[in-house]
Amino acid sequence: xxxxxxxxxxxxxxxxxxxxxxxxxxxxxxxxxxxxxxxxxxxxxxxxxxxxxxxxxxxxxxxxxxxxxxxxxxxxxxxxxxxxxxxxxxxxxxxxxxxxxxxxxxxxxxxxxxxxxxxxxxxxxxxxxxxxxxxxxxxxxxxxxxxxxxxxxxxxxxxxxxxxxxxxxxxxxxxxxxxxxxxxxxxxxxxxxxxxxxxxxxxxxxxxxxxxxxxxxxxxxxxxxx
Numbered sequence: 001x002x003x004x005x006x007x008x009x010x011x012x013x014x015x016x017x018x019x020x021x022x023x024x025x026x027x028x029x030x031x032x033x034x035x036x037x038x039x040x041x042x043x044x045x046x047x048x049x050x051x052x053x054x055x056x057x058x059x060x061x062x063x064x065x066x067x068x069x070x071x072x073x074x075x076x077x078x079x080x081x082x083x084x085x086x087x088x089x090x091x092x093x094x095x096x097x098x099x100x101x102x103x104x105x106x107x108x109x110x111x112x113x114x115x116x117x118x119x120x121x122x123x124x125x126x127x128x129x130x131x132x133x134x135x136x137x138x139x140x141x142x143x144x145x146x147x148x149x150x151x152x153x154x155x156x157x158x159x160x161x162x163x164x165x166x167x168x169x170x171x172x173x174x175x176x177x178x179x180x181x182x183x184x185x186x187x188x189x190x191x192x193x194x195x196x197x198x199x200x201x202x203x204x205x206x207x208x209x210x211x212x213x214x215x216x217x218x219x220x221x222x223x224x225x226x
Contacts, residue, residue: 001117004046005030006037006063007079008055012102016050016079023110034058038066041074048116051096053080053087061087061094068095072209073178077112077122085130092131092214098122099131119175121214131214162203169196173209174216 003025007013010032017027028044031037033055041049049067053060064076077098078091088099100112101124112122123131162170165186172182179193186193197212206212 001113002026002028002044002047003113004028004037004040004044004049006032006034006040006049006055006060007052008032009052012052019106019109020113025110025113034060034063034066037063038070041067041071047075048097048113049074049076050079051076053078053082053091061090064091064094064096075116077116079109083124083127088127088130092211095211097214099127100124101127162200166196166200166203169193170200170212170216173197174213 003020005013005016005020005027007016007030013030013032017030020027028046029040031040035058037049037051037058037060051060051064055063058066060078060080064078067074067076072095075097076095077100078087078096079100079102080087081102082088083101091099098112098116098121100109100122104112104124115122121128168186169182169188172185173179177185179190179197182188182193183190188196197209200206200212204212204215206215
């Protein structure tokens with residue numbers, strides 16, 4: 001795994017780089033604000049970006065949106081001190097693949113990155129449940145008839161709204177396959193895969209591919225373990 005580290009504290013960058021290098025993760029670059037992160041992402045093409053939120057000039061949320069708009073396949077994990085719901089939900093909405101608090105231990109962070117490589121979005125304890133509850137709340141609010149009480153579905157969510165074929169597509173996308181690779185795996189055209197993804201996002205009330213992957217991972221629909 002090749003990682004780009006983004007944080008405005010030099011000591012944090014140095015310590016993080018030493019930790020990841022000691023565990024066989026190559027640090028291909030560092031940046032101290034969001035604009036530097038965008039330039040470094042273009043230059044280094046990392047497998048994952050560890051992104052702080054509170055930074056000068058361009059914060060991590062804005063940087064995530066900029067990077068995902070240009071490089072939609074890029075995996076970005078927020079690494080921050082902020083446990084605020086607004087930051088968490090905005091990060092996922094912006095396209096982040098995970099959200100880890102800086103209170104985590106070094107081994108927990110490395111394990112989180114290993115989970116990401118296996119297709120499971122990393123979240124610090126308790127945050128994954130918050131994300132699922134928010135997805136469920138949005139789904140309930142969107143689907144409730146006008147003027148009726150808006151009752152969110154269970155916090156565990158689920159795939160009951162999806163067809164069997166859509167679940168297959170969801171699993172394949174959550175495993176990290178491109179739409180072309182999903183089509184080859186399921187004997188579908190790339191256009192059909194994109195159609196199914198659009199249907200999945202509409203039925204689950206999600207906004208982008210990153211939210212779909214996060215949702216699938218939280219439901220345990222990542223790649224099969226062998």
